[in-house]
Amino acid sequence: MEATHVHGAGHAHGGDHAHHPKGIMRWITTTNHKDIGTMYLWFSFTMFLVGGVMALILRAELFQPGLQFVEPEFFNQMITLHGLIMVFGAIMPAFVGFANWMIPLMIGAPDMAFARMNNWSFWLLPPAGILLTASMFVPGGAAGTGWTLYPPLSIQMGIGMDMAIFAIHILGMSSIMGSINIVTTILNLRAPGMTLMRMPMFCWTWLITGYLLIAVMPVLAGAVTMLLTDRHFGTSFFNAAGGGDPVLFQHIFWFFGHPEVYIIALPAFGVVSHVIPAFARKPLFGYTSMVYAIAAIALISFIVWAHHMYVVGMPVAGQLYFMYATILIAVPTGVKVFNWVATMWRGSLTFETPMLFALGFLFLFTIGGFTGLVLSNTAVDVQLQDTYYVVAHFHYVMVAGALFSAFAAVYYWLPKWTGHMYDETLGKWHFWLSFIFFNIAFFPQHFLGLAGMPRRIPDYALQFTDFNQVSTIGAFGFGLSQLLFLYIVLKTIRSGEKAAAKPWEGATGLEWTVPSPAPYHTFEEPPVLTEAKGHA
Amino acid sequence: MNGGVMMAERKAGLLQALRTVLSALFGVRRRSTHDEDVAGLRPIQVIIAGVIVVAAFVLAIIAFVQFVATR
Numbered sequence: 001m002e003a004t005h006v007h008g009a010g011h012a013h014g015g016d017h018a019h020h021p022k023g024i025m026r027w028i029t030t031t032n033h034k035d036i037g038t039m040y041l042w043f044s045f046t047m048f049l050v051g052g053v054m055a056l057i058l059r060a061e062l063f064q065p066g067l068q069f070v071e072p073e074f075f076n077q078m079i080t081l082h083g084l085i086m087v088f089g090a091i092m093p094a095f096v097g098f099a100n101w102m103i104p105l106m107i108g109a110p111d112m113a114f115a116r117m118n119n120w121s122f123w124l125l126p127p128a129g130i131l132l133t134a135s136m137f138v139p140g141g142a143a144g145t146g147w148t149l150y151p152p153l154s155i156q157m158g159i160g161m162d163m164a165i166f167a168i169h170i171l172g173m174s175s176i177m178g179s180i181n182i183v184t185t186i187l188n189l190r191a192p193g194m195t196l197m198r199m200p201m202f203c204w205t206w207l208i209t210g211y212l213l214i215a216v217m218p219v220l221a222g223a224v225t226m227l228l229t230d231r232h233f234g235t236s237f238f239n240a241a242g243g244g245d246p247v248l249f250q251h252i253f254w255f256f257g258h259p260e261v262y263i264i265a266l267p268a269f270g271v272v273s274h275v276i277p278a279f280a281r282k283p284l285f286g287y288t289s290m291v292y293a294i295a296a297i298a299l300i301s302f303i304v305w306a307h308h309m310y311v312v313g314m315p316v317a318g319q320l321y322f323m324y325a326t327i328l329i330a331v332p333t334g335v336k337v338f339n340w341v342a343t344m345w346r347g348s349l350t351f352e353t354p355m356l357f358a359l360g361f362l363f364l365f366t367i368g369g370f371t372g373l374v375l376s377n378t379a380v381d382v383q384l385q386d387t388y389y390v391v392a393h394f395h396y397v398m399v400a401g402a403l404f405s406a407f408a409a410v411y412y413w414l415p416k417w418t419g420h421m422y423d424e425t426l427g428k429w430h431f432w433l434s435f436i437f438f439n440i441a442f443f444p445q446h447f448l449g450l451a452g453m454p455r456r457i458p459d460y461a462l463q464f465t466d467f468n469q470v471s472t473i474g475a476f477g478f479g480l481s482q483l484l485f486l487y488i489v490l491k492t493i494r495s496g497e498k499a500a501a502k503p504w505e506g507a508t509g510l511e512w513t514v515p516s517p518a519p520y521h522t523f524e525e526p527p528v529l530t531e532a533k534g535h536a
Numbered sequence: 537m538n539g540g541v542m543m544a545e546r547k548a549g550l551l552q553a554l555r556t557v558l559s560a561l562f563g564v565r566r567r568s569t570h571d572e573d574v575a576g577l578r579p580i581q582v583i584i585a586g587v588i589v590v591a592a593f594v595l596a597i598i599a600f601v602q603f604v605a606t607r
Contacts, residue, residue, distance in 0.1 A: 196579065288570045292560025299590045320601040325594070332561060 028123070031115035033100045034518060036122050038417070040097030041410075043125055045486070047089030050133060052479050054082040059441075059475040061458050062468050075458035076144030077160070081132060083147025084164065087264070088171045089129050091398065094406045095267040096121075096178050099206050102413060103182060105511035105518060106200045108191030108527045113184035117177050124174040128167040135163035146456055148253055151238035151246045155230050162231070165224045172217040179210035179217075186210075191510070193529035197291070200509050201284060204291050205270030208298045212259050212266075215302075220256040223249060247312055254305040262301045264398065266294060268405035269336060272358045274509075275408045276340050279355035280347030281506035286339045293332040293339075300329045310378050311385045319378045326376035330369065337366055352504075353427030357408035360435050361401060368396025371446065386456070389449025395442045407434070407485070414489070415503040419517030420496030426488045433481035440474025553577055553585035561589070 021029055030036060057078050061069050070078070100118065104111055112118045135142040140158025143149065154161055186207045190199065199207075226237040227249070236242025238249045277284045284290065307326045310319055340362055349355070371393040375381050384390060407430075414422050444467035449455075453464045460468065502512035514522045556577065559569070 289560060292557065295586060296557075296561055299586055300593070303590070303594055317601050317605045320605060321597055324597045324600065328593075328597075 029119070031111070031119050032520065033104050033112045033115070033118065034417075034520065036112075036118050037097045037099075037101030039122050040093050040100055040125075043122070043129070044090050044093035044097060047085050047093070047129055049482070050129075051082050051085035051090055052482065054078045054085070056476060056479050058082065059472040062460070063472040064469075065460050065462055065465055067459060070458070072458050073141060073144060076146075076456065077136060077142040079456050080143045080146055080164070081136070084143075084167070085129070085132060086398070087147065087260070088168070089125075089132070091264050091402045091406070092171075092175065093125060095206075095209075095264070095402075096175075096182075098202075098267065098271065098406075098409050098413070099178075099182050101417065102511060103185060103203055103206060104189070105416075105514065105522060106203055106509055107186065107189060107194055108510050108523045108529075109185060109189035110521065110524050112181050113189055114177075114181045118181055121174045121177040121181065124170050124177075128170040128174070131163045131167040131170070135160040135167075138163065148250075148257070149224065149227065150253075151227065151230070151249050152240070154227055155239055162228065165228050168224050169221055172221045175213050176217050179213035182206050183210040183214070191523070191526040191529055197288065198529075201273035201287065201290060202267070202270035205266040205273075205294055208294050209263050209266045212263050212298055212301070216256045216259045216263070219252060220260075223252040223256065226252075247309075250309050250312060251306065254308045255302070257308065258305040259298070259301045261397070262297055264402045266298070268361070268402045269294065271405045271409040271412070272340060272361055274507075275354045275358040275412050276343050276362075278412070278504045278507040279352060279358075280344045280349050282343055282347040283508075284339065285342035285345075286335075290336060290339055293335045296332045297329065300325070300332070304329055307376055307381070310381045323376055323378045327373065330373055330376075333369060337362065337369075352411075353422070353424060353431055354408045354412035354504075356428065356431040356435075357404045357411065360431065361404040361408065364396055364400030364404065364435075364438070368393060368401060371396060384449055386454055387449035388445040388453045388455055391455050392442050392445035392449060395445075399442070400438060404434070407431075410489070412504070413511075414492055415499030416511060416514075416516050416518055418493050418496075419499055419515075420492050421499050421503060422488055422492040422496060426484065426491075430481060430484050430488060433484065434478060437474045437477030437481055441471050441478050442474070444468075444470045444474075550581065550585060553581040554589065556582060557585045557589045 020026055020032075027035065027039060030039075055078075057070060058075065061067070061075055100112065103109075132142075138159050140160055142160040143154065143157055143164040145153045145157065145161070149161075149164070186199070186203050196204075226235070229235040230237050230239050230244070236244035238244045238246050240246060273284055273290060304322060304326045306314060306318065306322045310322075314322075351359075371389070375384060375390065375393055411422060411427055414420075448464055448467050448471075451464065453460055453468075499516040501515050503516065504512075510523075510527060511518075513527065552572075
């Protein structure tokens with residue numbers, strides 16, 4: 001099965017098939033999962049930098065009390081765009097990019113199931129990204145509601161709000177098509193012999209994420225469409241003056257928004273479930289439990305949404321229900337943390353950059369999970385709602401969870417993509433700088449929140465100054481460290497030690513049976529799986 | 537784990553599917569019981585059992601909340 005059918009082990013960026021277009025048309029017309037995966041990843045990194053600059057504008061303003069750099073209205077717009085761009089423009093496309101690149105390689109498929117739709121899924125993203133960023137320059141500026149787009153504010157804003165709504169429509173369409181593609185690929189294009197329970201964990205997490213996306217993206221699309229008709233066509237879904245209910249929007253939004261957290265987290269779990277076994281040189285502990293736990297998390301993620309809304313006004317019975325359900329969802333998530341720790345137990349560990357980021361994920365995501373448990377208590381949440389404690393909590397989940405896992409994925413698979421090894425020393429520098437500055441930026445925000453500093457406000461009382469200054473220094477350090485990441489990736493693409501087909505001693509799976517860089521076309525004939533070639 | 541044999545032996549019932557889902561919530565189980573499941577259960581059985589368990593889970597929490605809140 002050792003890739004005898006794989007021809008032209010040439011450069012991943014073309015050359016081995018003369019018939020595809022050259023130059024820019026290659027990227028516009030491509031239906032190749034590797035090209036599209038690469039575009040997803042570059043798009044998401046670009047949006048990551050754009051959203052990051054917005055975050056730095058926020059942190060610069062918050063370095064001192066009082067107003068220094070920006071107007072409060074612009075501050076609100078930066079808050080909103082930073083959230084929307086990071087969630088929909090950076091993190092989600094990054095994991096779709098990994099899925100495009102790796103799922104066909106992992107399951108022995110020649111490409112994604114719907115190759116042309118794959119192209120369209122990607123090319124919907126740049127217009128959405130442009131709509132969002134360009135909305136800053138229209139009269140009234142961008143949406144300034146926060147990424148949750150709560151009415152009545154979102155009914156009152158200018159054309160920037162409409163641009164955000166259309167951007168969300170487009171991003172939602174892209175996500176739905178992408179997930180239909182991924183689900184179909186996984187269910188129909190697996191190599192003979194790869195049963196579902198022998199499938200790599202990353203494919204499992206994406207299979208379940210795909211279903212989650214198909215279930216909740218239409219809900220978000222419905223919510224913002226109702227906003228749009230409230231704004232322009234005289235309906236009153238959310239307009240109290242016309243008999244509507246603004247709280248209805250919050251319920252619909254969070255019915256999407258809570259599964260969305262797991263849409264981001266589950267593929268990150270998948271990546272970590274590959275990296276930790278590879279560098280512990282042991283199979284994943286409790287593969288089956290992990291699969292079931294992921295499915296359990298996905299189902300339970302639909303029944304906890306109103307824990308985002310404890311202070312909105314809800315009967316005590318409702319508060320208790322959502323509190324208990326939320327506390328219980330921590331059980332399957334905790335199971336996974338124990339699985340990863342047990343995978344490392346008595347393994348022969350080495351600490352290359354992907355492993356460092358995976359361990360950083362494990363440590364910091366656990367902290368984010370615990371602060372989530374704190375917030376799940378209604379009585380505590382009433383005190384902490386809309387404070388910096390919440391900001392600290394979800395950045396530990398989103399940045400230290402999803403982003404660190406994405407970095408682990410890039411370092412782990414970069415040799416397969418480029419054919420070169422990255423610079424290990426620089427990679428370790430990137431990890432430690434990111435890890436230290438991340439904690440400097442976000443850990444003090446717990447203290448700020450506990451002391452009562454509200455979020456989404458450009459000014460604050462004097463007693464919050466010290467921790468805000470520490471946080472801003474950390475944020476700039478973290479942001480600048482990501483330029484090192486860009487340098488490392490560019491350097492790896494251009495030069496570097498030649499990578500073997502399987503550069504990691506403990507790695508398992510079909511993706512390591514093709515040469516590095518992966519040829520433009522792989523698995524044109526399905527590989528034959530032997531009993532030994534199990535799941536990763 | 538031969539495919540043909542697997543198809544022939546698939547006769548496990550809903551109880552086994554429920555046990556599988558509950559052990560998934562707990563998180564740890566024996567390899568031998570897992571192998572039995574792989575041989576005996578169809579995915580649709582596990583999915584149905586999962587939905588049933590989640591519905592029961594929600595109803596149990598609601599019942600508990602009623603008990604606590606009305607005391």
